Amino acid sequence: MIAPRAWLPTPVLSLLLLLVWLLLVRSFAFGQIVLGSALAILIPLLTHRFWDARPRIGKPFKLLRFVLRVLGDIVIANFEVAYLIANPWRKVKPHFIEYPLMLEERFTITLLASTVSLTPGTVSANLRMDGKSLLIHALDVDDEDALITHIRERYERPLKEIYEC
Incomplete structure (x- = not known):
């Protein structure tokens, strides 16, 4: 089984991308949710290796x-x-x-x-x-x-x- 972190490196960003997609198309139709979900998974998956390491918030x-x-x-x-x-x-x-x-x-x-x-x-x-x-x-x-x-x-x-x- 594939670990969730491997196919969803940034779950919060993916959720945000899905919400932004749905707001942009102004539709909550099933097809738009599927397309938005695919984009929300693929974009972070393809780009996360280019990002700097996130700093740890100490306080x-x-x-x-x-x-x-x-x-x-x-x-x-x-x-x-x-x-x-x-x-x-x-x-x-x-x-x-x-x-x-x-x-x-x-x-x-x-x-x-x-x-x-x-x-x-x-x-x-x-x-x-x-x-x-x-x-x-x-x-x-x-x-x-x-x-x-x-x-x-x-x-x-x-x-x-x-x-x-």
Whole structure:
């Protein structure tokens, strides 16, 4: 007998693919369920060897706290950016910052870059080829070192703890 893990390497992804397929075709007909199930099994089966190893979450409660922190920061940053836009007399100081990374794993670097980009007013623009720094564009920067410290303390250190890097 074939082990379930061998033919279904990522069951959650397969279920998600099936649901997305059914929502895309807007039909729960038997034929669509069969076709969606076949795709949901075949796509992960054919592509899983190209994926990086998934990091182990060492501290799930810290991950929850991190997600809530990021959501709160997104809401606050939206108000700050709206204030900057609504007040044309306020002189904004856009700036590119080269952010030195403590993280080394590609997955956690991607999470950090995505977190920075999700927060309004900042965008991660580039990762150096050596993976040692991230180029970040910020809409309004008074102190470059303060922004680096803010990102390090609010986002990078918690990611390092969560994924035990």
